[in-house]
Every structure is written in structure tokens, then in C-alpha cells.
Amino acid sequence: LIALLVIADRSEWGEDAFAAQVASRPGSPDEDEAQRAGLSQTEVYPLVMFAIGGMLLFPAAGDLLMMFIALEVLSLPLYLLTAMARRRRLLSQEAALKYFVLGAFSSAFFLMGAALLYGFSGSVRLSELAVAVPATVGMDGLLLAGSILLIVGLLFKVGAVPFHMWTPDVYQGAPTPITGFMAAGTKIAAFGALVRFVYVVVPGMGWDLEPALWGVAILTMGVGTVIALVQTDVKRMLAYSSIAHAGFVLVGVIALVEEGISAVLFYLLAYGLATVGAFAIVTLVRERDAEGTVTGEALHLSQWAGLGRRSPWLAVAMTLFLLSFAGIPLTAGFIGKFAVFSAAVAGGGTVLVVLAVLASAAAAFFYIRLVVLMFFTEPDGERTAVVRSEGLTTVAVAVCALGTVVLGVLPGPVLDFAAQATSFLP
Secondary structure, rough: OHHHHHHHEEOOOOOOOOOOOOOOOOOHHHHHHHHOOOOOOOHHHHHHHHHHHHHHHHHHOOHHHHHHHHHHHHHHHHHHHHEEEOOOOEEEHHHHHHHHHHHHHHHHHHHHHHHHHHHHHOOOOOHHHHHHHHOOOOOOHHHHHHHHHHHHHHHHHHOOOOOOOHHHHHHHHHHHHHHHHHHHHHHHHHHHHHHHHHHHHHHHHHHHHHOOOOOHHEEEEEEHHHOOOOOOOOHHHHHHHHHHHHHHHHHHHOOOOHHHHHHHHHHHHHHHHHHHHHHHHHHHHEEEEEOOOOOOOOEEEHOOOHHHOHHHHHHHHHHHHHHHOOOOOOHHHHHHHHHHHHHHHHHOOOOHHHHHHHHHHHHHHHHHHHHHHHHHHOOOOEEEEOOOOHHHHHHHHEEEEEEHHHHHHHHHHHHHHHHHEEEEEE
């Protein structure tokens, strides 16, 4: 709902983030005519609702076929929404094509894994599969291959390394409101499904899968952090940041203790609020051309210099979200990381937690770099402007900022509520 506020908002001159007519060729007379006529793509809203429906069903499904259907229902609308950017149309369409091709690979891995697991157990229900894991003898190869393929399909969706190739290009090319919605919603839904599968089925073969999951988590944290350090594009920096956060969440997933479930859910909520809020702010910071006309989003880091003087409240909100990403105390991100790391230690993953803390400390650099640019660097002329909107984005930023602070100061009720999720796992 918060992301939908950003999607529905328009600038002060009545322009939204989506192409006037998506079917028209970029730069063609048809596109110019559609823009002059003030057309808008109302298909955005039913597509978003279909994606939300798939996101709700994906972690709630109790059998593999329903999970696959939910995966497709959430993915197909996002492929279309990614191609609908108003500006940089070719980049947007390229991102959609990459997302579609790699998403098809993801679905194929998932479906092949489900087929092998059905061959192993004779059922697609997770509860019956969990019963078959310790009881069936002589078919361990089928079980292991099916589980690995299915987990690979889920890791594609969460953007874990080495299945992360689509993430930076899609986050950069998609309309920014869709990027925020996708970055938060898809990751939450996919991790929900991953938690359900791992905690129901995998405990019986922890010795077989744990080394692979540890390797994926370490690679995800390391690659996401290191590559984010050298990014100069704000959306790509946040994309690689999301990859690093996928690694931190995986630390809680593979803990395989009850506390890990509530920790993962809390982390995802904290991450989702900060992500939607950060991308909402990106939609308001625009660049100016040589004539002083406000155009597209200001995505180069240098263009954010001096934002604290132009719009102090917006810069303060962005700083709050960045500090939450970094895991600074009194923010939701700190509580989320503390809960996830505590669960991992309880599950015997102390070495993994040490590596995660080191990666988290290194990741703080590129968050603080943007804070320094906003507050302690002189602006480079008048290349950047903060646009006014109809107000929906401002409401979304305020709600996300409030949630980030409240969850950082009073996390207890939400953690207790998340702990009740264990009763819904079978």
C-alpha cells in the first residue's frame, strides 16, 4: 500500500513515472503524440494488483504447484511494469527483457526441482514431503537434486549471488516507483517461500545443503558489498545494497532455529520500509538540462551534493533510511540485523555471523558517502532540483520514516507477532 502511493503520485505538472503509451516505439511520432495528448497507462494498477496477489500467495502456499503458480502470477506483471518507464525507454525495455529471460530460467529451475521432489515423495505438498525425507531410503540423489534446483529458483527471486545478474540492470531500468515496490515486495515474498521450504523440508538433510547455503550467503554479502562500493549511480548502488541485504537475511534463514523465522520476518519488514522510502525520495530528486528545465531523475551521486540545503527534510529522511540499511542503532535495520545474527549464533553459525558483521561494517561506507554528499558537500551549480508532487510520495516517505524509527525504538510487539508465524509453517 505504501509503494502504491508512490506509484500513483504525479509531479506538480501532472506527469507520472510511466510512458504515455508503452506500445509506441521510443522516439517515434506516436510517442510524441501520446505525450502531447496527456495519455496515461492505467494498466499499471491491475498489473500491480496481480503482482501483489502472487506475492501474498507465494509464501502462504503449502504445496509446490501452488507456489509455482504464485511465482508466475507475481513475476509476469513485473516484467511488463519494468518496461513502462517514461524516460530512458530503451534502458527500461532492455531491463524488462533481461528480467523476463532470467525469470524464465528461475521458473524452469523451480519447476524442475518440484518435478524431482514429486518423483521422490509422490506428493507436491510440503508436509508430506517433510515426512518422506527421513522415511524414504535409496533416493537421496533425487531428493538432493530436486531441493537444490528448487532453492536455486527461489534464490533467483531474492537476488542472491550467483543468481543476482538481473538485479542491478532491472532496478536501474524500471520506473523508480516500480523499483521500490519490486525491491521490497518480491524479496519479502520470495524469502517467505524460501523460509517455508527450508524450515519444513531441509532440516532432514541439513548436512547436505548447509555448505552450499553457507557459500551462497557469504558470496552474496561479499559481492553485494564490494560492488556497491564502486557504484556512482544511486539506483545501482541501492540494487547492490539489496543483494548484500539478501545475504544478511540468508544468515537468518539457514540458522534453522525457531528464532530465525521471526528474525527474518522482522528484517524483511525493516528492509521493506527503508527501501520503499529510499526509492520514493529518488523519484523527487530531478536533474536540470542546460536551459534549466527539470527533466529525469538525478541518479549520479554527484548530483545529490548539497541536497540537505535544498530540501533538509527530504535529506534527513534519506539519511534515516541509509542508516537503517547500515544497521545503526535506534533504527529498524539495527534491530533486524541483531535479531538475524542472534538467531544464527543460536543455530551454530558464529563464523557466518562474524563475516556478516564485517560485510555490514564495510557496507556502511557507501551509505555514509551519500550522507556526506547531501550535508557536507557544496552543490555543483543548479543541476539538481527537488520537485513537488501531489503529496502521495511525501506521505509514503513519512510513513516509512516513522516505521523505521518506531521499529528501532519499540521492536518488541512486532517481534512477538512475527514469532507466531511458526505455527503456520507445516
